[in-house]
Amino acid sequence: MTHKLILQGNDAVALGAVKAGLRFFAGYPITPASEILHKLVEFPEVKVLQMEDEIASINACVGASLAGAKAMTATSGPGFSLMQEGIGLAHMVEAPLVVVNVQRVGPSTGMPTFGSQGDLLQCRYGSHGDYFSIVFYPNSVSELYRYTMEAMNAAEESLSPVILLSDGIIGHLSETAELEDVTIKERSLKPLGHGNRHFTSLTHTGSYPKATAPSAHQELIAGLAKKTADVARRYVRYEYLPVKGSHTLLIAFGAVSRAAYHFKDHFSIFRPVRIFPMIEDLKEIARRYKTVIVMEMNAGQYTLLVEALLHRPVGFIPLLGGAINLEYIKERIKKCLSGTT
Amino acid sequence: MAEERIIIAGFGGQGIMFMGKLLCYAGMMEDRHVTYMPSYGAEVRGGTAYCNVIISSEEIPSPVVSDPTAAIIMNMPSLAKFEAAVVKKGLMVVNSSLVTRAAKRKDIELIPVPATSIADRLGNTRVANMVALGGFLAKRAVVDIATVTAAIQEILPASRSHLIEVNRQAIAEGKIYVEAHSSAAIWSKLTRGFGFA
Numbered sequence: 408m409t410h411k412l413i414l415q416g417n418d419a420v421a422l423g424a425v426k427a428g429l430r431f432f433a434g435y436p437i438t439p440a441s442e443i444l445h446k447l448v449e450f451p452e453v454k455v456l457q458m459e460d461e462i463a464s465i466n467a468c469v470g471a472s473l474a475g476a477k478a479m480t481a482t483s484g485p486g487f488s489l490m491q492e493g494i495g496l497a498h499m500v501e502a503p504l505v506v507v508n509v510q511r512v513g514p515s516t517g518m519p520t521f522g523s524q525g526d527l528l529q530c531r532y533g534s535h536g537d538y539f540s541i542v543f544y545p546n547s548v549s550e551l552y553r554y555t556m557e558a559m560n561a562a563e564e565s566l567s568p569v570i571l572l573s574d575g576i577i578g579h580l581s582e583t584a585e586l587e588d589v590t591i592k593e594r595s596l597k598p599l600g601h602g603n604r605h606f607t608s609l610t611h612t613g614s615y616p617k618a619t620a621p622s623a624h625q626e627l628i629a630g631l632a633k634k635t636a637d638v639a640r641r642y643v644r645y646e647y648l649p650v651k652g653s654h655t656l657l658i659a660f661g662a663v664s665r666a667a668y669h670f671k672d673h674f675s676i677f678r679p680v681r682i683f684p685m686i687e688d689l690k691e692i693a694r695r696y697k698t699v700i701v702m703e704m705n706a707g708q709y710t711l712l713v714e715a716l717l718h719r720p721v722g723f724i725p726l727l728g729g730a731i732n733l734e735y736i737k738e739r740i741k742k743c744l745s746g747t748t
Numbered sequence: 749m750a751e752e753r754i755i756i757a758g759f760g761g762q763g764i765m766f767m768g769k770l771l772c773y774a775g776m777m778e779d780r781h782v783t784y785m786p787s788y789g790a791e792v793r794g795g796t797a798y799c800n801v802i803i804s805s806e807e808i809p810s811p812v813v814s815d816p817t818a819a820i821i822m823n824m825p826s827l828a829k830f831e832a833a834v835v836k837k838g839l840m841v842v843n844s845s846l847v848t849r850a851a852k853r854k855d856i857e858l859i860p861v862p863a864t865s866i867a868d869r870l871g872n873t874r875v876a877n878m879v880a881l882g883g884f885l886a887k888r889a890v891v892d893i894a895t896v897t898a899a900i901q902e903i904l905p906a907s908r909s910h911l912i913e914v915n916r917q918a919i920a921e922g923k924i925y926v927e928a929h930s931s932a933a934i935w936s937k938l939t940r941g942f943g944f945a
Contacts, residue, residue, distance in 0.1 A: 412776075413772060413773060413776045413782065413784075438790070519790055520787065520788055520789060520790065521787075576785065576811070576812065577811075579785060579786055580783060580784070580785045580811050581769070581772060581782075581783070581784040581785075582781075582782060582783040582784070582808070582811065583776055583780075583781055583782055583783075662810075662811075662812070665809050665810040665811060665812075666809070666810040666812065668809035668810065669809050669810060671809075731810065731812045731814070732814045733810070733814050733815065734814065734815075
């Protein structure tokens with residue numbers, strides 16, 4: 408079923424979550440993510456708690472998730488930093504939940520009302536230890552709706568916290584949207600109170616703590632890696648817009664990819680939606696191009712990882728301070744192509 | 749018209765966001781592709797606030813407007829901020845009640861509308877935004893005025909329904925003002941005066 412309407416990005420996240428069966432939301436208001444909390448209050452089927460801070464919010468979500476509820480929280484950079492430990496906990500106790508991060512300019516308080524893409528590496532490496540979050544980053548209001556559902560599905564399937572990235576631009580953007588539903592997945596694991604389960608944040612085998620056995624830890628991490636990789640394979644989500652005769656591939660995601668569309672007649676475009684784990688197909692696609700350029704609203708976070716994935720240097724266009732200026736992008740592409748950066 | 753990229757700017761409390769939302773909603777009612785993106789500081793009132801609106805017959809790539817085809821400027825700081833950004837031959841509607849300096853650009857169409865004074869005359873200074881919007885629509889019929897007035901009813905919360913009428917009136921007054929002061933209208937008045945028509 409699809410229907411057309413005008414909707415704000417943050418509201419679309421809330422609606423998608425409700426459609427996917429959200430039952431518990433705990434969060435602390437923060438610009439530019441607050442509308443998600445505000446919208447969810449309208450739905451009696453969702454228990455919405457405003458907590459004292461983001462640390463309490465993520466931990467409440469872990470608890471609700473272990474008790475069997477589909478859980479979600481939403482925040483922005485400063486809150487996402489506070490949630491890192493809880494995200495690690497959720498990986499360790501295998502609690503499915505969704506963390507929405509509507510990115511704003513950081514570090515610290517930064518520019519609260521301006522969008523950014525500064526939290527990419529934090530999604531991947533923000534908590535301590537080794538873990539493998541699945542991360543989606545849509546670029547339109549319609550997609551925010553759809554990928555909130557996909558994120559909740561992927562969380563339930565992988566029994567892990569899944570990150571849905573947004574940014575101050577698409578989060579606050581209102582546009583004509585078509586809401587398309589996806590099939591909702593349910594959790595196979597029984598919640599607390601059913602059968603014999605024990606949860607521990609210590610290294611464990613099954614339910615038993617094994618905090619002094621290196622082999623137990625090696626097995627645990629291998630297990631987490633395999634589990635998330637298996638589920639991620641069901642969500643190979645990207646957009647590839649090749650253009651004949653182009654020797655250049657532009658890589659962009661989220662709000663910036665919308666600006667990249669302006670250049671789609673001249674350059675091929677690759678837009679990962681599942682930005683972590685990184686899309687393997689990019690290796691094969693990038694081989695067809697002389698130049699690969701990443702444009703992102705940070706000082707080069709995804710660029711670093713694209714270089715590592717492709718084993719070759721790539722061009723980089725930084726868009727800092729919340730500004731996306733097409734003239735500037737055009738200039739920077741020219742510079743990248745003439746090899747002056 | 750393929751695509752109109754509009755920046756609406758003023759200070760917080762002038763109803764800048766409402767203008768953007770309204771245009772956007774009216775565009776949707778006319779089955780166009782629309783985007784609306786607000787930009788403001790941490791303050792609710794005061795501070796500079798602006799929004800980007802795109803209305804297009806095709807799918808809209810970036811909702812961020814860096815080269816507006818039209819701007820509605822509601823106060824002085826906004827003129828300084830956006831005057832240079834408007835494309836050549838673009839349109840700039842200026843609230844001449846609050847913007848007292850002349851625009852520097854000579855290569856754009858400049859339409860001064862004393863929006864705040866007209867709103868005061870209507871008994872509600874807060875509808876200056878709708879006067880300016882009416883003036884804008886007189887020049888660029890991106891959406892029908894009838895659609896915009898219908899959209900007001902849709903997006904004003906029920907508790908504000910008593911304000912629908914004055915908002916509609918304000919749009920009409922803005923349109924009338926611009927039409928009466930456009931060069932074509934003056935020319936036709938003049939020629940009538942000389943007995944040509």
